[in-house]
Amino acid sequence: MKNEKNNEITLFLNGSEQRFCVETDETLLHVLRKRAGLTGAKKGCDLGECGACTVILDGRAVNSCCVFAVQADGKHVETIEGIGTAEHPHPLQQAFVNAGAIQCGFCTPGMIMAAKALLDRNPRPSREEIRQALSGNLCRCTGYERIEQAVMMAVEIISGYAER
Amino acid sequence: MVVRTIEETLKVQAGTFVGGGTDLMPLLKNHARNDKNLVFLNRMEELKGIRKETDYLYLGAGETLYDLSVHPLVQKLAPAIAQAAGMTASPQIRNIATLGGNIMQDRRCIYFNQSQFWRKGLERCFKTGGNICHQIPNSPVCRAIYYSDVATALLAYEAEVECVENKIRSWIPVQKLVHRHSQVNGLACDCHLPLLVVRFRVPLPAEGEQSVFNKYAMRSTIDFPLINFALRVGGDRPARAVAGAVAPEPVLLEETGKLLDAGSDTNTVTAACEEELNRLALPIREACIPPAMKRMLYQQFRELLDVRAKNRM
Numbered sequence: 001m002k003n004e005k006n007n008e009i010t011l012f013l014n015g016s017e018q019r020f021c022v023e024t025d026e027t028l029l030h031v032l033r034k035r036a037g038l039t040g041a042k043k044g045c046d047l048g049e050c051g052a053c054t055v056i057l058d059g060r061a062v063n064s065c066c067v068f069a070v071q072a073d074g075k076h077v078e079t080i081e082g083i084g085t086a087e088h089p090h091p092l093q094q095a096f097v098n099a100g101a102i103q104c105g106f107c108t109p110g111m112i113m114a115a116k117a118l119l120d121r122n123p124r125p126s127r128e129e130i131r132q133a134l135s136g137n138l139c140r141c142t143g144y145e146r147i148e149q150a151v152m153m154a155v156e157i158i159s160g161y162a163e164r
Numbered sequence: 165m166v167v168r169t170i171e172e173t174l175k176v177q178a179g180t181f182v183g184g185g186t187d188l189m190p191l192l193k194n195h196a197r198n199d200k201n202l203v204f205l206n207r208m209e210e211l212k213g214i215r216k217e218t219d220y221l222y223l224g225a226g227e228t229l230y231d232l233s234v235h236p237l238v239q240k241l242a243p244a245i246a247q248a249a250g251m252t253a254s255p256q257i258r259n260i261a262t263l264g265g266n267i268m269q270d271r272r273c274i275y276f277n278q279s280q281f282w283r284k285g286l287e288r289c290f291k292t293g294g295n296i297c298h299q300i301p302n303s304p305v306c307r308a309i310y311y312s313d314v315a316t317a318l319l320a321y322e323a324e325v326e327c328v329e330n331k332i333r334s335w336i337p338v339q340k341l342v343h344r345h346s347q348v349n350g351l352a353c354d355c356h357l358p359l360l361v362v363r364f365r366v367p368l369p370a371e372g373e374q375s376v377f378n379k380y381a382m383r384s385t386i387d388f389p390l391i392n393f394a395l396r397v398g399g400d401r402p403a404r405a406v407a408g409a410v411a412p413e414p415v416l417l418e419e420t421g422k423l424l425d426a427g428s429d430t431n432t433v434t435a436a437c438e439e440e441l442n443r444l445a446l447p448i449r450e451a452c453i454p455p456a457m458k459r460m461l462y463q464q465f466r467e468l469l470d471v472r473a474k475n476r477m
């Protein structure tokens with residue numbers, strides 16, 4: 001794919017407005033990793049199959065490797081970098097650590113962003129709804145049981161906050 | 165370029181429309197397609213909207229599969245479409261993939277949907293500009309399969325589609341569009357119908373009409389369907405059964421439909437479906453299963469027949 005034509009796009013990236021000059025056929029993943037320096041979203045299959053590149057676009061989980069950057073113009077993009085810090089991790093991040101739901105970690109940002117998109121619209125999902133929401137994310141090492149447990153743990157933590 | 169109106173699309177010369185881009189992107193990355201002039205449709209309001217009007221349910225070609233799958237009107241008036249949209253690919257893909265793109269998706273084959281490097285070892289096939297089908301070497305045409313899930317459901321409803329072609333806007337049966345698309349799409353990978361799909365309309369169900377969709381896939385969020393079925397029975401129109409992912413376009417099961425109208429029992433209808441598919445389907449080698457195993461799936465049509473019981477309740 002080579003397309004030299006440049007387009008200016010604006011992204012509301014983890015809450016901050018940022019402009020990028022992109023090629024017509026450039027992916028959102030490429031913009032995040034190479035232009036914005038956000039390498040949390042991973043390039044796995046690069047073909048829409050593994051979910052390692054999952055980010056949240058206007059509230060919905062998408063495979064950023066299959067989104068043309070031009071299509072994301074004017075939209076809100078949330079990446080793993082935007083949801084917590086080492087000092088103040090997001091409950092999902094903390095739950096993944098506590099549950100031992102991470103081995104190599106390559107799938108983890110995508111898993112967490114897919115889970116966050118679910119919890120943002122449905123804070124009390126059933127086990128089946130969690131499985132559905134994560135069905136587009138592959139993990140080659142941990143297995144899915146711990147990952148599911150981690151999301152359930154985060155649900156408990158988040159609903160604890162809500163009840164306070 | 166990003167277009168906002170139909171008038172703007174009419175000015176585009178030799179462009180490739182992009183709905184969600186989820187079918188196109190992997191093909192571009194694998195250099196199976198080399199489209200240069202991408203025309204993004206995601207800002208076109210005219211392609212949006214899910215509305216019920218006098219006789220039809222209207223579905224914009226730019227609606228995402230996720231929105232179709234959860235919309236109460238689609239779930240109630242055309243459940244097989246909601247089910248098909250909700251079973252296509254992964255949640256991430258459904259969040260961005262469009263209805264128009266689903267219907268106009270490329271046909272697929274294990275010799276074509278590969279990286280350029282992988283394909284280098286083979287003679288060019290019809291779809292990559294050559295003169296052979298690696299699946300069936302003596303075939304005069306490409307035998308790649310059309311895997312759309314939603315098309316199967318739309319055909320069961322005898323839905324129509326509004327297209328703009330040669331600056332003329334008209335309604336045609338979805339079946340006709342899919343047939344033309346499938347023929348052109350098998351000529352070469354850069355051959356595509358030069359038309360814009362605007363919206364679809366599905367006749368509203370008469371009292372007593374029941375419909376259902378189901379599909380089988382190895383890993384349903386990654387793999388394309390091994391087979392899919394849609395069925396519409398009851399109401400005031402003859403029953404219609406359709407099977408997809410078994411040929412270059414969905415297969416209409418006419419004899420099966422007649423037996424459904426005659427009220428035949430499940431075993432008889434299932435046997436008829438198997439017989440029709442053995443005659444009409446054109447299975448090829450796929451990543452997961454050989455044609456012989458695919459033929460064993462024809463009897464899965466049985467699972468849809470429970471929908472008839474709803475009418476008797």
Ligand SMILES: Cc1cc2nc3c(=O)[nH]c(=O)nc-3n(C[C@H](O)[C@H](O)[C@H](O)COP(=O)(O)OP(=O)(O)OC[C@H]3O[C@@H](n4cnc5c(N)ncnc54)[C@H](O)[C@@H]3O)c2cc1C
Nearest residue numbers: 048183184185186187188261262264265266268312313361
């Ligand atoms: C991992 C993976 C799994 C998948 N699984 C399935 C599956 O199970 N079932 C299935 O059916 N599909 C599947 N797909 C294919 C694809 O994602 C879907 O078919 C999707 O609906 C395509 O829609 P889109 O808007 O992204 O299409 P695009 O990629 O935007 O477009 C596809 C084609 O349609 C044309 N087009 C788009 N919109 C219009 C329009 N309005 N008018 C005219 N032409 C138009 C484009 O030019 C292009 O040729 C899968 C894809 C991936 C990557």
Ligand code: FES
Nearest residue numbers: 044045046051065
């Ligand atoms: S890298 Fe995007 S889905 Fe695999």
Ligand code: FES
Nearest residue numbers: 103104107139140
């Ligand atoms: S932890 Fe290694 S792929 Fe999931």
